Amino acid sequence: MPSLPSNRLGVLMGIAAYSLWGVLPLYLRALKPLGAADILSYRILWSLALLVLLALLFGRMRAAWAAIRRPRIAIALLASTLLIGGNWLLYIYSVNSGHTIQASLGYYVNPLVNVLLGVAILRERLGWPEMIAIGLAAVGVAALTIAQHALPLIPLGLALSFALYGLIRKMIGVAPVDGLLVETGLLAPFAFAWLLFGALPAPAGVAPPLWLLMISGAMTTVPLLLFNGAARRVRYTDLGLLQYIGPTIQLVIAVRIFGEPLLPIHILTFTLIWTGLAIYAVASWHRGRMTAALPE
DSSP states (O other), rough: OOOHHHHHHHHHHHHHHHHHHHHHHHHHHTTTTHHHHHHHHHHHHHHHHHHHHHHHHTTTTHHHHHHTTTTHHHHHHHHHHHHHHHHHHHHHHHHHHHHHHHHHHHHHHHHHHHHHHHHTTTOOOHHHHHHHHHHHHHHHHHHHHHHTTOOHHHHHHHHHHHHHHHHHHHOOOOOOOHHHHHHHHHHHHHHHHHIIIOOOOOOHHHHHHHHHHTTTHHHHHHHHHHHHHHHHHHHHHHHHHHTHHHHHHHHHHIIIOOOOOOOOHHHHHHHHHHHHHEEEEEEEEHHHHHHHHSSS
């Protein structure tokens, strides 16, 4: 059976990752009797168990150890660990405190942050559609800031932390399992210490069952592995195009299932960002067609 081209495989991996992240709020709400730090700690420890199993199965333990013995890679993975840990904690807090709309807004802004980082650091070229898209998103965030009389910290925090995480992982080129194993390994002692000394027991009769906590490893690890695989196979600016899948699913869940109010300022902000993303998507699709039409 012929294998898929690398770029096409990367696109499919990206779609799968963002779809799984889209439905993640439903899973987190099922764990709501626990605090955000408790849920994060369980996610880290069960993810580590799954990643160790995968590393042993595919013979990646030696490669992971070799990665952290290189100072430049070790420092980069330490930075990515802090970013993804902070991103996870902020996201869990957002969903279980009734701010899923704010979280979805952060992941709508994130693709455009990817574009900016791709231009500023990876020297990817920025055309007028991308500039318009970024400008519209900036206007949307500014409008939300004025309406709230404060910076929208949840959307900006989620967008920046995940964009920087993806950029670091793309630049260092560490295999997905190796990198995630190192990241969760670095976080694991803190997660264990929190559950041992800091976590409060859930009220009797409402604590999530053990099996629900155990699958937090897969719910955390599988989409991240898919995302890292996609980031290594497609342009970082193009990867941003796929990311609207996740926040769209999250927004629908927030309004239709969680009953969060969609305020006029949210509608204005989303409309501006959606418009920018639509312009960017059409321009990228057209550019892809023109490139494919050129003789090799």
